Amino acid sequence: MTIGAMESSRTVDSGGGRRQATRQKLYEAAVTLIAEQGFSATTVDEIAERAGVAKGTVYYNFASKSVLFEELLRHGVGLLTASLREASERTAREGGSKVDALDAMIRAGLVFIDRYPAFTQLYVAELWRTNRAWQSTLMVVRQQAVAVVEDVLRDGIAAGELSDEIDIPLTAAALVGMVLVAALDWQAFQPERSLDDVHAALSRLLQGRVGGERAGRG
Template identity: 35%
Template sequence: MTDPAAPPSRRRETTRAKLLDAAAQLFAEVGLDAASVEAICERAGFTRGAFYSNFASKDELFLELAGQVATARMEAVRARIAELECEGALGAQITDLAAIIPLVLDVSVADHVGVMLMSEIRINALRSPELAAAYLAQDAEMRTSVAQLITEIVESNQLVLRVEAADAARLMLTAWEGESVRATMAGLAYEEVAQRTNDVLALMIRLIIEAPRR
C-alpha cells in the first residue's frame, strides 16, 4: 500500500514503480501477451483505475519497462567498470582477465527473472520496430562499453587481440547472453548459471586474446 500522507507526486511514483515491478515478474513468468492488466494490478495490489491513471496501455508499460531495464543494465556496467578502475583491477594480468569480464557483465542480469525478462524483451523487439530500435541502441551502447574495457585491459598489459575490440565485445556478449539463456532453460540455480557463463567467457577470451611472447 502507498502512504496516504505522502505527496501526490511521490505516491504516483511509488504506484508506477510497484506496477512496473509486478509487470516485470509477470512478463518474465508468462510473457507479455498472457500477462493481463488485471493480473498486473492484482500482483501490485492496485485497481485497474490506478493502472490506467499511470499507463495508457499494457504496451506503453512494457516499453517503459524495457527502457528502464536497458538503463539499469548500462548504469550497472558503468558502475562496475568505475569500481574496478578504482581498485586497480583493470591492470590485472591475463590470468585475471577471464574473471574481470564476467564481473562486469554479471551485474546486468542478476537472476532467473532477469534472464526471462530480457528474453521477453528480445522476442517482442522482433515484432515491434519501436522496441527493436530502442533495444539495438542499448545493445550497441553495451558493446561499446565492453569494447572500451577490453581495449584498456589489453593496452595496459601489452596483450594482442586476434580481432578488433568491437568484434571481441560482440562475440563475448553473444556468447554470454546465449549461455545464460541455455543455463536458465536447464533450470540451473543462479550460481550454476554464473559458472556456466563465466566458463564460456573464459574460453572466448582464450580464443580472441593472446599474451605477448616473452
C-alpha cells in the same frame, strides 16, 4: 525485482511518494508476467491484479501497455549498464588489466542476471524481434550496454594487451552472448550451481584456458 529505484520522490508529484510506489509495484508485476508469458500473452488485467491495484490505475500511471513496457526496458538496461561500467572502473582503479576488467564485467553481468532473472529473460526474448513498436528503444538501450564492453576491448588493444586483430563489435557481442546464455541456462536448468562456478567456467573460456596443457599457460 527492484527495477525502479532511481525515481526521486520529489519531482513532479505533490502528493508524496504514493504514485511512485504504485508504479514500482506495476513494474515488478509486469516484469515477471512478461518474462513468463511474453508481452502479448500478458494482459493488463493480470498485471493490475498481480500488483494489487485496479486496472484503471495502470492507465492512470502509464499511457498504454507498450509504454509501461518500454519504460521497464529503459530502466532495467540502465541498471545493467551502470553495473558493468562500475565493474570496469573499479578494476581500473585497483590497477587491474583490461582482461581483469572483462572478467569483472562477466561477474557483474552474472550478478545482475542472478538478481533480475525475469528482466533478463524478457530482454533476450524481445531483443531480436523486428516490426515491434519498441524496437528503436531496444536498439538504443542495447547499444549502451554493448558499448561498455566494446570500450574495454578497445582500450585493451590500445594498451597492447589484446590482439589488434580481434573484431571489437563481434567479440563484444559474443562475450555478452556467452554470459547471457550461460547464465540463463544456469538459472533454468542448473539453479543449484553457485555463481562462482559459473563465473569460473566463463573466465576459463575468456582466458583461453579451455585447451589442455598446450593452449594456455606454459
